[in-house]
Amino acid sequence: MPPVIVYHYSFSPYARRILWYLRLRGIPYLTCAQPPTLPRPDVRLLGLKHRRIPIVAIGGDVYLDTRLILRKLARLPPSPSPAMQHPPSGTQAAGIERLLSAWSTDGGLFSRAMQLLPGADLPLLKNKAFQRDRADFVGHSTNAAGAAALRPEAMAELRDAFALLESTFFADGRDWILGGQGPTTADIEAVWLFHWLSGLKGALDPATISPALFPSVFAWVDRFQRQLSTAKTEAGTVSGEEARDRILGQASQTKDEVEVDANEMLVKFYGLQQGSVVEVWPVDSGSAHVDVGRLLGLDSLEIVFETDAGVRVHAPRHGFRQRPVISSNL
Ligand SMILES: N[C@@H](CCC(=O)N[C@@H](CS)C(=O)NCC(=O)O)C(=O)O
Missing domain, CATH: 3.40.30.110 (Glutaredoxin)
Structure with a gap:
């Protein structure tokens, strides 16, 4: 290895x-x-x-x-590999995995998720050096008022994303994106932003996105976290x-x-x-x-x-x- x-x-x-x-x-x-x-x-x-x-x-x-x-x-x-399988190439499942990856990265969900980072709970976001550094990363600077104004729009985009998963993949009660007994790479492609935001205090507006509104998505994030907690490696x-x-x-x-x-x-x-x-x-x-x-x-x-x-x-x-x-x- x-x-x-x-x-x-x-x-x-x-x-x-x-x-x-x-x-x-x-x-x-x-x-x-x-x-x-x-x-x-x-x-x-x-x-x-x-x-x-x-x-x-x-x-x-x-x-x-x-x-x-x-x-x-x-x-x-x-x-x-027996755990964390990749969907076999040439299958519809492999296509779903690719589309989920494009959705979260190329489709702009990550950028929207960044707009939800809670300034009040994350002191680093108020640090001037950090703001300058991230302006270099995204290619433009944003002041606090500008960032706050982006939140409602970003929240609506993320609500759409939660709703998509709740009302399609998880509508039939499955545990994992592709069904089956355990997570696959399609779950990694889909779960990371939802896991990130739901674990960040103050990121999600509870009237817009909450476990009560999207129970299956939140349950899937918890299920994924439990798998992580029991997995071991050096x-x-x-x-x-x-x-x-x-x-x-x-x-x-x-x-x-x-x-x-x-x-x-x-x-x-x-x-x-x-x-x-x-x-x-x-x-x-x-x-x-x-x-x-x-x-x-x-x-x-x-x-x-x-x-x-x-x-x-x-x-x-x-x-x-x-x-x-x-x-x-x-
Ligand atoms: N498409 C890239 C995106 C990577 C990315 O945006 N990473 C963030 C951290 S989560 C980053 O590099 N932020 C700026 C930095 O850390 O300098 C990938 O899949 O690796």
């Missing part, structure tokens, strides 16, 4: 998706604790400017974006230097797995080749943080590049942009 290292801070809901998956599958891991705001020198040690959390190393490979990370973790033994901690050394000390398990696909439109458009110096960045958030590296592979699903620290990094094509760097001293 290649060692898994998760760079994260404890209140990151995206990081929890990964930590829950590891725990429910019983995969041992190490965490490299990160501050909630920049700078993050441990990430810079990997040669990365990427600001989003989590970042996950599996052996000698580093992965960005939880959607790619979950796909890669699925390949760790035992595969197929987890340790590691410093940034140690994490970097461990990653560099592991042979890549994916060498030659992703090649520069000459038929990819982007490859043809820019005339990319293995070794081309490329810039890579996410388009939806944290976009001001552009990484540069030597291209190792690019296909329909991911781009692989090597940073100046010698680290092999994978980013998904979906939600990321890539282009060649005309002049660079790499």
Whole structure:
């Protein structure tokens, strides 16, 4: 089993998706604790400017974006895993899982959920340095009055989301999104925002969203939490230097797995080749943080590049942009 290292801070809901998956599958891991705001020198040690959390190393490979990370973790033994199964590819269930992922991340639910964070109960939100940091993350600044004005609209969007789950998936009394005896990755794709908000004092307006109004959704969140409480895995901690050394000390398990696909439109458009110096960045958030590296592979699903620290990094094509760097001293 290649060692898994998760760079994260404890209140990151995206990081929890990964930590829950590891725990429910019983995969041992190490965490490299990160501050909630920049700078993050441990990430810079990997040669990365990427600001989003989590970042996950599996052996000698580093992965960005939880959607790619979950796909890669699925390949760790035992595969197929007895707990926390992925719906088999080519099935309607796999389609549902993908759509739930698009709903929560690309569909804007996460951004709406952030607008519900309760300023009165979370002192960090009032901290000026934190506000500046998050303005860099989302690409614009919001003052307290502006944030308060967004709450009613965000609450209505989240009510729609609770209502959708209550009145469709859970309308037949099932325990899990895809039915069956236990949670699957479709539950992870769906539950994380509901789990996050329902656990945050002051986030939800009880007249709009409450266990009385959406009993099945709240019961599902509790059921998921009970599974987490009984699941066990080994987890340790590691410093940034140690994490970097461990990653560099592991042979890549994916060498030659992703090649520069000459038929990819982007490859043809820019005339990319293995070794081309490329810039890579996410388009939806944290976009001001552009990484540069030597291209190792690019296909329909991911781009692989090597940073100046010698680290092999994978980013998904979906939600990321890539282009060649005309002049660079790499
Ligand atoms: N699509 C990304 C989103 C990750 C994301 O937005 N993470 C948040 C933390 S929950 C973040 O990076 N916030 C800014 C920061 O921590 O610097 C993923 O799936 O990994």
